[in-house]
Amino acid sequence: MYFCPMYSKEIIKGTLKPIILKLLEQEGRMYGYEITSKVKVLTQGKIQITEGALYPLLHKLEAEGIVITEQENIGKRIRKYYLLTPEGKNLATAAIDEFLDFMITIKSILDPTANISYGNAK
Amino acid sequence: MYFCPMYSKEIIKGTLKPIILKLLEQEGRMYGYEITSKVKVLTQGKIQITEGALYPLLHKLEAEGIVITEQENIGKRIRKYYLLTPEGKNLATAAIDEFLDFMITIKSILDPTANISYGNAK
DNA sequence: CTTAAATACATAAGAAATTTATGTATTTTT
DNA sequence: AAAAATACATAAATTTCTTATGTATTTAAG
Numbered sequence: 001m002y003f004c005p006m007y008s009k010e011i012i013k014g015t016l017k018p019i020i021l022k023l024l025e026q027e028g029r030m031y032g033y034e035i036t037s038k039v040k041v042l043t044q045g046k047i048q049i050t051e052g053a054l055y056p057l058l059h060k061l062e063a064e065g066i067v068i069t070e071q072e073n074i075g076k077r078i079r080k081y082y083l084l085t086p087e088g089k090n091l092a093t094a095a096i097d098e099f100l101d102f103m104i105t106i107k108s109i110l111d112p113t114a115n116i117s118y119g120n121a122k
Numbered sequence: 123m124y125f126c127p128m129y130s131k132e133i134i135k136g137t138l139k140p141i142i143l144k145l146l147e148q149e150g151r152m153y154g155y156e157i158t159s160k161v162k163v164l165t166q167g168k169i170q171i172t173e174g175a176l177y178p179l180l181h182k183l184e185a186e187g188i189v190i191t192e193q194e195n196i197g198k199r200i201r202k203y204y205l206l207t208p209e210g211k212n213l214a215t216a217a218i219d220e221f222l223d224f225m226i227t228i229k230s231i232l233d234p235t236a237n238i239s240y241g242n243a244k
Numbered sequence: 245c246t247t248a249a250a251t252a253c254a255t256a257a258g259a260a261a262t263t264t265a266t267g268t269a270t271t272t273t274t
Numbered sequence: 275a276a277a278a279a280t281a282c283a284t285a286a287a288t289t290t291c292t293t294a295t296g297t298a299t300t301t302a303a304g
Binding site: 153155156174177178181196202 | 279280281282283284285289290291
Binding site for chain 2: 261263265269270271
């Protein structure tokens, strides 16, 4: 039985950052591998963040002061937790709100019927 | 009074193709400039497709057999209409469905509360 | 017990999508 | 008469992500 294929690659463009910021906002702190597995579970395998996309983005967010890191030793392995800075929290809220708003806009084009509302508008 | 700013650039990545395919499916045929203005109006200026993104994409869709063109002379100006081929219509339907599905998935992460449904699920 | 899979990080080369900039020319509005 | 809108187009640069590769530890499976 086959179900839940991954989305085509182009479609995910631009969504990684909001996803990561949302998860960090929600969970307080997360490490890289944890983010990929969490997203995989949450999306039933439909979104699989690649390491080549994740780690450079996390490093960039750190360089920009959006996140800070805490290292922990798990046995002989290193685990690097990422946390939002106060500035990062503001940015996260803004980025998530913008993305949700954006999705309403896109949906109004791609699925116009869904936009007809009678009294239960936002 | 200021409202309706444009979305940040990153956010729009990956949405151009589904938008164009949807509009062509809906309108039957459209020319490039018409697509940009229609999208601008539909989104209250929040999405402004740049020509540098639009035209190369339309040419690519043509090269791939997803659309065909019809030229018309408006005075001394040329207007190039784009139409979906039968193959393009199938692709359009698939791409739009995938995108709508993708948005449900993303929304379940970015706005988990919106996902709690009691009996009115799709 | 030893091999494969999972955990956990990282980076570099290349592809793809888009922005920014630039160009040409006509038509309409101010 | 000039500015803005219409209408196309392309090229260079940037951003974002994929693919590929690398290292090393820990757990599960055969």
